[in-house]
Amino acid sequence: MDKPVFQSLSLRKSPRISDSEFVQLRDFIYDMTGIFIKEVRRYLLESRLGRRLRELGVDSYADYYARLTHPLTREAELTCLFENITTNETSFFRDQKQLEMFRSYPLNESIKELKTRGRKELNIWSAGCSSGEEPYTIAMILYETLKMSIMGWRIRVTAGDLSPAMIRKAREGVYGGYSFKTTPDEMRNKYFKPTASGYRVHPKVQKLCEFDLINLNDRPAIKRIPPSHIIFCRNVIIYFDDDMKKRVIQSFYDNLIPGGYLILGHSENIHALGTKFKTVRKIGGIYYQKPE
Amino acid sequence: MINACVEHLEPGMRIAKDIIGPNGEAAFRKGQVIDEGVLETLRGLDLARVPVEGDKSAVSEEALLTRIESYVSDFFQYVDPDSEAFIELYRLVAERVWDAVGRGWDIPCRSERTARNVEHMRDLFFKGNASVEDLVRHETSLASFPGIYVRLKKVLDSPTSSAADVAKVVTADPGVSSKLLTLVNSPFFGLAGKVDSVSHAVSLVGLREVATIALGISTIDYFKDIPKELVDLCQFWRHSLSCAVFAKLIAKAVGVSSDRLFTAGLLHDCGRLIMYKNLPYASVQSLIHARGDSVPLVEAEREVLGFDHQEVASLLLEQWGFPDDLKVIISNHHNPERAADSKEAAIVQLADNMANAAAISSENMFVLPGMSDAAWSALGFPKEKFVELLGEHDRDIDDITKVFV
Structure with a gap:
């Protein structure tokens, strides 16, 4: 098997989130869930939500935010947002x-x-x-x-x-x-x-x-x-x-x-x-x- | 037949062997074509692997590359995707994983990467009851130091110490001196010719340098009695040695005196060992959080415990009377901007990231803790050198690890 050219790989798979978009989404998520996305999780948020942006064919986090707040798309989009920002590690008789x-x-x-x-x-x-x-x-x-x-x-x-x-x-x-x-x-x-x-x-x-x-x-x-x-x-x-x-x-x-x-x-x-x-x-x- | 991990199954694949459900009956028969419904049931069963028809070499180059990218990028989720340093590291790691797969290495799937549960562990302190100060006080009240540590400290603290003093102290401890000699004879150390005695090492490397390295080595023994089921000490020290090797190589590349950086790299995570010893359950919770949720371990510590291993190390090394310059590097290797000499702390930070990156194609992997662009730029390290450093590291690390653990 031929080795692909690794020099062309890029680490950025999602659109860049601007400072104001980050603050807007962070505050929105905090208001909705109480979960506070710290600055260290900025790139993580980018990649998690970037996946959703691609699915929706949306170009920016500002447009995505509009979907999160629009009465027609809000409910479905929130569900998806919650899945993307929560984790679910648990088991029976844990601890x-x-x-x-x-x-x-x-x-x-x-x-x-x-x-x-x-x-x-x-x-x-x-x-x-x-x-x-x-x-x-x-x-x-x-x-x-x-x-x-x-x-x-x-x-x-x-x-x-x-x-x-x-x-x-x-x-x-x-x-x-x-x-x-x-x-x-x-x-x-x-x-x-x-x-x-x-x-x-x-x-x-x-x-x-x-x-x-x-x-x-x-x-x-x-x-x-x-x-x-x-x-x-x-x-x-x-x-x-x-x-x-x-x-x-x-x-x-x-x-x-x-x-x-x-x-x-x-x-x-x-x-x-x-x-x-x-x-x-x-x-x-x-x-x-x-x-x- | 391929034993495919469930997350890599795709509709259209064909099951190669009967899959037995929890009730002992076949949940799926051999030959069953996988569709979305089957996939959902298979996910629900939490099987580690599913036998599907086909063979490994039939996986297309493209599919393999996609899989590698998805695996490797998980470890880079906390780094700036526009950082030239991390883009370069990412490419190199992807290539390493490609090569490892070529040698028959299986990319671990997500469920295999999560840490095991250690239900029987109990902490010595309740959280909130124990400050970092309590933790360290408890530790140092029990401590009995290896004699060589105290004698080396004396040598380091006295301005009149001679090369002969250092050689005498180190040679008296056969364990420490043999490790030291292995180290200075390793190719990455960069000395010409064979070094056959401690005094020879002192004459080539310098008195303070040898004493500092020996000091680092002598503390390793102190941490012997950590429960095996909690943390694999072998992997812990392998990571520490990796970091030490990278720290020395980076220091050399950017023109900083490198022997002290080796010792700083070796002990950069020593705060963690105190946490494992005294807060085993909480430490395991942070390990599970780090592995299960793909969070850098230092971040998981802050979330679960409310403090991190840098704070513990800072107090510990203070109580031990560790040389100040080393203490500052070790206590700030995730936040070099806080250190008096931020360049030295940034060297260990980069070395730590590299050590984590190098392990992604093996078995001891954690999410890269990342590094700020400011710290990277201030370092002045040419990213073209990553390849060379990884090569030097890979060549020597097994031999060094063998001697140390």
Whole structure:
């Protein structure tokens, strides 16, 4: 095989984004999603959106912005934009030590408390649920914890994500091997049915979860989520700037019932944000509790 | 038959062997033609590879070049696509990958590049509880330094040290002296004739230079006990040595005294080792973020941990009483504009980018951290020299790595 001429290759595959176009798109994305595109990601944004520009046959980022804001094209284009700027690394039973901590404290305490009050109604919110691995994991843990007595409970795991494609995949509930890289075999065998096209999550697990498009920067949408006893938001806020982090943590605070719990990703911390949450450290990780 | 990675499958290809689904039955039979529907199911199954009919040599030159470009450009997403330096590096890397494929190397697909999960790791500190200061204080309180380090520091700190003092200290440590001799005898080092003793090296290279290199070598041992499953130390030091070799070669090319740059390159990532030791889980999260989302590792650290390995190195080297000039280079190699001598820090920055670029056609690849145009221009390095430097590096790096790790 002849060697091609490498000297003709170019690194620029997308139109150049001007300073003003970059600021315009960055601010737009921030307003829409709370995700802040830092200057270091400028070329990345160029190449991600450049692909879309080519598909659309649009020459400049300014024209692309016009499509993002035009009432006729806005909705479809936003969906596509969200896919281009978010990542979806997740798996079932990710961070098992933290999940054990969740089970021993926030979950157990909530169950005990609700039982004594005779109100067997538990709401959990999985914020930034990606393709559904986390909310389904929570539902499985509920089955493992409550066992047969789960029949007497009204449980709702509200699961939201920014990306319509992810919500679609989550609702479908069929997963390939990659989603099980952190999952004990026992759990997979118990709660999934192998099919030719992947593992299908058991309908009883699916029944507990409600998936919806939820944008964490959309306050009215968040207000509609029923008050939660526990909120999970793992590996989501790293994409936000401090302002947005504060706002999101505040809306979690507002959504939680007094005494409710917030669980973040293992290496995420809201220490520096100055919140009213009480920080509780246990083996396996940290959780935050809203004062009674 | 080709074992094609799912991301490279195209409609019209034909499946060459039955593909068994999770339920033990054939999801697809041999001979099935791939269409969009089949493709979607195959993607959903997360199979690493799919057997399809045809053979490797049947892949057209054009298709291969497209695949190579798509693979290599992933690593260049954080660099300025108009930078003459990075365009040149990009072309050279694409050519290296082409050659590697010609030798039978398989281009890894995206899923194969993501780091493994290390679920059992736990951090010594909770984030937010631990400042960079705590991290380093904890580290240095445990430290027992190799004796040679302390003695070398004495030699370096004293203005009256003689060549014989350096030779005596280094020779007393057979591990360090044999590594040092391998190094100065490597062709890239540029000495004529065989150097057979430390004192000979001192007479050719200089007292301070030899002491500085030996100081760098002696610190490697200090980091031996990092869990293997967390980070492959062999790959870590290979990257460090690559960076060291490039730093020396670049320094020579732009007329900067080069031996100190070798040591700076060797230890440029030492802050990372402290992070791996004390924050293993969080470090793995940043590795997963870097590999899985194609982010430069330094950027992933800032996002996941809130600080990066430069800050850790800065405090660590301060506590160790490391020579100031080296400390400044190492603590600013991603931000040379902050360093007192920005040219020296920029040399390590370029060397780090080159070391990452050189590894794209092997197994230890990370996204290039990039470099500002200002830092590149100030360096005055002729881009035509990239080829030559890559050649020199490739010729020596295996031999050097073998001696060090």
